[in-house]
Amino acid sequence: MTDGRPNLTIQLNSILERYESPLLRYAAKLTGDVESARDVVQDVFVRFCEADRASIDGRVEQWLFTVCRNRALDVKRKDGRMKLIADDKIAAISHTTFNSTVKAEQSEQSQGMLQMLSSLPDNQQEALRLKFDGGLSYKAIANVLETTPGNVGVMIHAGLKKLREQLNPSENQSPTTTANIKRFST
């Protein structure tokens, strides 16, 4: 008989690889500071190791992000740091550490995209991050955010729409336009 622990180490490694950074970024967004985010995410992984496999298996990412969110919000409440991290701070991190490895154009666009993202309502930002950084399904996001999948659909739709419109300023904002649209090539 096996007690399943060796498998846990293997599982943990692959999960660290995939989710460490997305969880840290997510937690940093919520707590507003990277150090707190590290504490939170360490805690998430420790809990992950200690939790009953049956409660996690088959929905790992949902579990991770749920625990991460709850812990991060705890920390935020406790620290009284109610505002989200200043987005220029994230952008600054982006610049200093990654400029050299990222093409200038991409970097510009990335900044543009991140800035646009930050202009969205918090809940849309959060849903988009869970969807496109965490790779969660609508249903999983709904569970993390304690809302309905329908509501998640609305948030993501609205967020993406805003981003599309801002990325394509030449485009008529009416979705019914038949104008020939050049996307992402400007």
Place this chain on the structure above:
Amino acid sequence: MNQSNNNIYDDPKLTAYALGELDATEAAEVETLIADDDAARKVVDEIRQTAKQLESEFADEPRLSLNDSQREVVKQSAKQIPIVETRSSFLTSRRFWMSAGLAAAACLVLSLSLPTFWEDGDADLVVLDMPADASVVGKAHIKRTPSATSLSPGVQEEAARFNISPMTVKDGNGPVGLHSVDSPKSPTNEVYELFKANPTLSIRDGRVVANDGTPVTDYSSVDLSVQDKKLAKTLALVNALRAQQQGKNLNYKLTGGRVGGVAVGGGANVGLRTKPNSSESYRILTGDEARWNISGGLLLTGDSSREAYARIVDNKFMRVGEQPLSTFSIDVDTASYANMRRFINGGSLPPPDAVRIEELLNYFNYDYAGPTETDEHPFATHVEVAVCPWNSKHRLARIGIKGREIESDMRPATNLVFLLDVSGSMNQPNKLPLVKRSMQLLLNNLTVDDRVAIVVYAGASGLVLPSTYCTDKQVILSAIERLHAGGSTNGGAGIELAYNTAAQSFIEGGVNRVILCTDGDFNVGISSDGDLVRLIEEKRKSHIFLSVLGFGTGNWQDSKMEQLSNAGNGNFAYIDSLREANKVLVEEMGGTLVTIAKDVKIQIEFNPAVVSSYRLIGYENRVLAAQDFNDDTKDAGEIGAGHTVTALYEIVLVGDEEELTIADTPPVDDLKYQEKVKPNEAAKTTGELMTVKLRYKEPEGDVSKLLEYPIMDEVIELADASADFKFASAVASFGMLLRGSPHKGNATFESVLYLARAGLSNSSNMGQAHRFLEDFIHYTLIAKPELAAANIRALLDSDLNDSEIASLTNGNPDLRDRLTRAIVMAAKLEGLAEPTQELTKRIENSRGVVVPVNLVPPPAKAKTNYREEFIELVNKAATMMPKQ
């Protein structure tokens, strides 16, 4: 442009479609809708493009990583076994999941991981669903694949609530006994409904109902004979769980492979056992019957599932002929008492291994005289021998030690470094906030010569307050105020920082001490427990000592904490309330902070002419080998200023007919090549019972000093013994009852009550005797409600006058409530309604205590079913238990 299609462009459904979030049917609908709508398809493209870009933007964000030490902590935790240390080898990755019902009053364990009892088959997951209001024991669900299955609405709700995996529950009428729902069994799912032998019941929406649809609430015991071994085992477990629901039990002992259970607490003593001569049928037990021992089993606790206690086996009787010497290290720890009280106040009994009788004894102060001014030794020793309260043929010897008191203005300057656990788990009212208030209490009693530093540890450790003289109390207070919990634990770095801070602010000739405050989740990061103990031992040599203050529940690593404080020449206390903080940090500050003697060992030599065998009560993990007594390199316990230490020996005299059988082990054969040692002249002529020897070192010394006290053999009746003696024996009896000790003899609730009352007559210790009685009465409520009634009767029969009885509630609404509860229960029991009313009146007359219950005697009826009555009382008691 088709007008009817206009809305689709701005429909979340289109986004969901583009992102592949729709199911096949909905996706097909959308596809039909946009099939010949170019614009709509463009929008879909756009959405996908934007999504793709966003995805890659996120991926290109700077990669954030944990620090190396954090990553190490995580990796370590993947290797650690997460539940309790006592897991036995049959543990598998299979899991039981249970969903407790939604009973309003139940304070339940929502999920536990338990080993399965399946000896064959290869189930991956077992889900047990237990309607709280049902006599039916629930459903066992064996699921071989994690694929989702359907849920009935009621269960779905519960499943969501309790975070369990999907399962299938089918409504239907229940045939007798156990019944497999899926017939034939599908390869992936086996679902069983576990029914009481009653065909009139059925399951609706996951709940058990009678044929007319009313929920079933009958809790009467069930004899079940089942054919299927696997199911019998499931059933037994479910029953244990149900007992837990009723009684908020926290303790389970389950044997490997076999079903057995002890479920104790919350007023219910319910267990399971196989019927004699039958390995396949199980019976629910109640009351005394249920408390049976299972060895080599698994200890699982409910919401305290991470609490770990080292196993304690009661010291055995030893034959003087074989073991004339008994040697042990003293121990001034008190944590076990407060921890035990925490369980009791929470409505359950502590696991036996959480009860260390010596810590119960030493929790209380006794009226021993301290050493005189001129005495060369820093403590005084008192020995008293009388008839043993729980076995009148035996003697009970009490050895009491009292450390020299140090007046607070004579207290040496103190250099304290608080090492605080501020990990996320400390963020509960009885943890960090209590730590803060405790520190504030202590600070009030420190003077300008003292200094305080604060080091915290969580994800990272840090110096929150550099060592600061108490002239700047405000600075210290505001540092305390700013503390908050968050992150997870890495104690290893913190403890080094704390010691370094203490070393930097070292006060020569003063008290230099690190005080670790934690809930026990002491994750040592990369260093092992052994390394940590070595570190603490190393620092002890530089005269920086360690005290451990435990806080909170659910995570309590009892054995580790005690080990750490022992290694650090420190004491170990558990703080469950501000009152306890006041006791440890203010009333006993001298003892907590100032060590007056270290490595104190006691050795007793028994006179074989008088004593046939003996037993040391408690101190199980403090027993030393006889040769360690004179070995100054062997570490032993410390005594603080004003501390009292009490040890009890139960002694069997020569000539006692029991003497040959009382020892737990058979005698060894006589030696072939040596003569048996015979009592010498001193044994026969001195009339001595035993000689008590003590060794100790001065706090800074390395060479021990020896003290010897011969004790005469005199017969002192229990009635003539000192009040302190009786009180100590009450505490020890209580401990033996809690531990279910095989040596408890005639100790009963009544005898504890009788003995403890002696403490009330001792004016200097009346307060603590009250507190003990208070805890004890509460205990009786949990362990045996009907004995609460017996206590009421004992109170009535006692020679306590009205105001003495009323004084039990003196200024303490909590105790008053508990007495009230005892009264309520007594009033419900046959034949006790009247005396209870009388007692109530006496209390009211004396102190005007209002007993807010309607004491209508129960209507006369035919001999009631005692069991039903009992369970009703238990349920009633459960609702009255204070929430923790």
